[in-house]
Every structure is written in C-alpha cells, then in structure tokens.
Amino acid sequence: MNLYFSPLACSLATRIALYEAGASAQFTQVDTRAKRVADGRDFLGVTPMGQVPALDVGDGQVLTENSAVLQYVADRFPDARLAPANGLERARLQQWLGFIGTELHKAVFIPLLDTRSNDAVKAYAKDKAALRLQVLSAHLTGREFLLDRFSVADAYLVTVLNWAAFTGVDLAAWPAVRDYQQRVQARPSVARAMQEESALYRQSQNAAATR
Amino acid sequence: MNLYFSPLACSLATRIALYEAGASAQFTQVDTRAKRVADGRDFLGVTPMGQVPALDVGDGQVLTENSAVLQYVADRFPDARLAPANGLERARLQQWLGFIGTELHKAVFIPLLDTRSNDAVKAYAKDKAALRLQVLSAHLTGREFLLDRFSVADAYLVTVLNWAAFTGVDLAAWPAVRDYQQRVQARPSVARAMQEESALYRQSQNAAATR
Numbered sequence: 078m079n080l081y082f083s084p085l086a087c088s089l090a091t092r093i094a095l096y097e098a099g100a101s102a103q104f105t106q107v108d109t110r111a112k113r114v115a116d117g118r119d120f121l122g123v124t125p126m127g128q129v130p131a132l133d134v135g136d137g138q139v140l141t142e143n144s145a146v147l148q149y150v151a152d153r154f155p156d157a158r159l160a161p162a163n164g165l166e167r168a169r170l171q172q173w174l175g176f177i178g179t180e181l182h183k184a185v186f187i188p189l190l191d192t193r194s195n196d197a198v199k200a201y202a203k204d205k206a207a208l209r210l211q212v213l214s215a216h217l218t219g220r221e222f223l224l225d226r227f228s229v230a231d232a233y234l235v236t237v238l239n240w241a242a243f244t245g246v247d248l249a250a251w252p253a254v255r256d257y258q259q260r261v262q263a264r265p266s267v268a269r270a271m272q273e274e275s276a277l278y279r280q281s282q283n284a285a286a287t288r
Numbered sequence: 289m290n291l292y293f294s295p296l297a298c299s300l301a302t303r304i305a306l307y308e309a310g311a312s313a314q315f316t317q318v319d320t321r322a323k324r325v326a327d328g329r330d331f332l333g334v335t336p337m338g339q340v341p342a343l344d345v346g347d348g349q350v351l352t353e354n355s356a357v358l359q360y361v362a363d364r365f366p367d368a369r370l371a372p373a374n375g376l377e378r379a380r381l382q383q384w385l386g387f388i389g390t391e392l393h394k395a396v397f398i399p400l401l402d403t404r405s406n407d408a409v410k411a412y413a414k415d416k417a418a419l420r421l422q423v424l425s426a427h428l429t430g431r432e433f434l435l436d437r438f439s440v441a442d443a444y445l446v447t448v449l450n451w452a453a454f455t456g457v458d459l460a461a462w463p464a465v466r467d468y469q470q471r472v473q474a475r476p477s478v479a480r481a482m483q484e485e486s487a488l489y490r491q492s493q494n495a496a497a498t499r
Contacts, residue, residue, distance in 0.1 A: 125422075134376065138376060140379055140380075140383060141383055142383045142387055143386065145385075146379075148382055149379045165345065165351075168351055168360045171356035172352055172356035174356075175353030175354065175389060176353055178390050183394040188412070193415075194412065197406060197408030198409050201406070201409045211336075212337055
C-alpha cells in the first residue's frame with residue numbers, strides 16, 4: 078500500500094490508522110496546490126480530484142475519500158479493531174465519518190483553510206462551527222472516544238480538530254471537545270504521526286517561503 | 289423503520305432505496321427550517337443537527353448522515369443488492385458516497401440552496417462545480433451506473449443532481465451526467481419517489497407563500 082499524503086492534511090487520519098494497525102506502508106508526499114507528487118509525477122494522473130488521501134491498494138487500484146480509505150484500512154487489518162465489523166455499530170461509525178467529513182471538514186474547515194477563500198466565505202463557514210461543535214461536545218461528554226473504543230472515526234476527528242488552531246476556532250468553549258483532543262493526541266500512534274507530519278509541514282512551509 | 293424527510297431534500301435518496309428494496313417504512317415529514325416535525329414535535333429532539341435524513345431504526349435508535357443511512361438500508365435488505373457486500377467494491381461504493389456527500393452536496397449545492405447564504409458564498413461554491421462535474425462525467429462516460437449495477441450511491445447522486453435545476457448549475461455542459469440523470473430518473477422507484485416528493489414540495493411552497 079502506498080498512501081499519497083500532504084503534511085497535516087486529512088490524509089493524516091489514514092497514517093494514524095496505519096500506525097494503529099502496525100501496517101507496513103509507503104508514504105508519498107504530494108504538493109496538493111501544485112498537484113505534483115514528490116517524485117515529479119502529475120498528481121492528477123493518480124486521482125482526478127487531486128486531493129489526499131489517495132491510497133494505492135495494489136493492482137493499479139487507487140482509493141480516495143476519507144470515509145472509504147479509513148474503512149478500507151480498518152477492514153484490511155481487522156485485528157487492530159479500528160471499526161465495528163457490521164450492524165448498527167458499523168452504521169454509527171459511518172455516521173460519525175459522515176458528520177466529520179461533511180459538517181466539520183467540508184462545511185467549516187475547508188473554507189477557513191482554502192487560500193482561494195475570502196472573508197464572506199470564511200464568515201459563512203465559521204458561523205456553522207458552533208452548532209457542530211456543540212453536537213460533538215454533547216456526544217463526547219462522559220465518553221473516551223466517538224464509539225466504545227478507539228476507531229478510524231477518532232483518527233479522522235483528531236486530524237480535523239487539529240486545524241482549529243490554524244483557523245481561529247477556539248475549542249476552549251467546548252471543554253469536552255478540547256479534553257478529547259488532548260487525550261487522543263497523547264495516544265502513541267497519534268502523537269508519532271502528528272510529530273512526523275508537523276516536521277514535514279514546517280519543511281514545506283520553509284521551502285515555500287524561500288521560493 | 290420511520291424516515292424523517294423533507295420533500296426533495298437529500299432524504300429522497302433513502303426513500304428511493306426503501307422503494308427499491310420493497311421495504312415497508314413510515315415517512316414523516318419535517319420542516320427543517322422551523323425544526324418542526326409534521327406532528328408538532330421539536331425535530332431537534334429527534335436529532336440534534338436538525339437535518340434529514342434521520343432514520344428511526346427501532347428501539348429508540350435514530351441514524352443520521354446519508355452515507356450511513358443508505359448503507360444501513362442496503363444491508364438490512366440484502367436481496368435488493370443495493371450495495372456490494374464487502375471488499376474493494378464496497379470501498380468504491382463508500383468512495384462515491386463520500387464524493388457525492390462532501391464534494392457535490394456540501395461543497396457545491398448546500399451554499400447554493402441555503403437561504404442564509406450570500407452572493408460571495410454562492411460564487412465560491414459555484415466555482416467548485418466544474419471540476420467535480422468533470423470528474424463525474426469522465427467516470428460516467430460509457431457506464432450505466434456509478435458501480436456495475438444500481439446502488440444506493442446512484443440513489444444519492446440522482447437526488448443531488450436534481451438540485452442543479454434549482455441552482456442554475458447547467459448539466460448540459462456534461463452530457464454524460466445529464467444522460468445519466470435522465471436514465472436514472474426514469475427508473476420506476478426513482479420516478480415514483482420524485483413524483484411524490486415533488487407534489488409535497490409544491491404543497492409546502494404554497495403553504496409558505498400563503499402564511
């Protein structure tokens with residue numbers, strides 16, 4: 078398996094899942110703005126949307142979309158128990174993956190992070206944050222994880238919550254969310270993945286500044 | 289099962305899936321703006337996000353998020369073959385559900401349909417349509433459905449493409465997408481669901497106009 082990633086982008090969730098599973102995988106860095114793979118290839122030739130994560134699962138098959146890639150990793154390494162096998166609990170996992178992907182990632186954070194965005198777009202996105210973080214906070218109160226144990230939904234959520242600090246979304250207003258973030262970030266697989274990608278992120282920022 | 293729906297909203301996809309499966313289900317209309325169920329209940333008491341679809345699956349369990357609800361219906365009625373059982377094909381279904389939910393539904397259409405939106409937000413959203421419809425068009429060229437046969441991803445896609453006419457997104461520029469839409473809309477379960485919800489939509493618009 079080869080994970081196309083960009084440092085601290087949503088592909089971090091898949092790296093966390095792979096570390097949790099103890100999977101051996103390659104990690105290939107992508108400049109998602111230039112749509113360029115580190116080895117010089119056009120990233121649009123890998124996936125036409127030009128977005129990470131893109132997971133090459135072998136046989137020329139490339140899988141995209143966080144909800145699909147994360148469940149694929151969970152199912153390929155069932156011993157790591159990163160997703161309920163089936164039934165209503167699996168549906169709940171899919172519900173949280175859907176909530177994080179549509180309500181937090183796309184509705185709130187993408188417009189706040191996007192360099193092609195503007196003040197009106199950012200205000201519209203930021204206005205959506207409170208209800209979504211309130212719903213999340215109510216669910217996390219008294220819980221350690223989104224489901225009964227750590228799952229790929231937590232890998233995705235901690236990845237997305239990490240963007241709060243970059244976008245002026247202050248999680249202090251939702252202590253259950255902030256406490257959850259600190260707790261999950263301290264997990265070894267998460268701490269390792271975030272530390273490695275933070276270093277790569279600083280490198281890419283420095284390279285951009287000196288271009 | 290009881291599906292909380294709003295006419296022609298994304299919950300239409302679940303109605304289509306239930307019709308495809310020949311499932312017996314209740315359908316309960318919701319005013320998602322007033323957050324009010326047709327029987328007078330506060331819809332926020334059903335689901336804290338106040339969004340459809342919300343599927344009451346029994347035992348007081350309410351499931352939300354299109355990707356979760358649609359896969360739940362597919363798995364509960366396996367004879368209808370609305371989703372591949374597992375493996376890479378299931379991951380592809382999840383990839384398309386993710387693409388439709390994050391890239392089309394949330395990134396393009398919600399800002400165009402939302403009454404709290406504004407011109408700058410709409411321009412930002414509309415600017416995203418071309419790449420996404422191009423990717424979709426390339427995939428649909430020479431194919432009847434998103435996967436090898438009709439699936440819940442098609443139920444979701446035909447529901448979302450129906451909003452193009454309400455939002456000034458002209459599908460004529462992508463003939464493979466327009467032809468797909470017309471083909472899937474002619475499917476009996478889809479035609480029935482859209483006809484019924486179109487009538488309910490007109491009723492709700494008329495009621496709003498005379499208030």
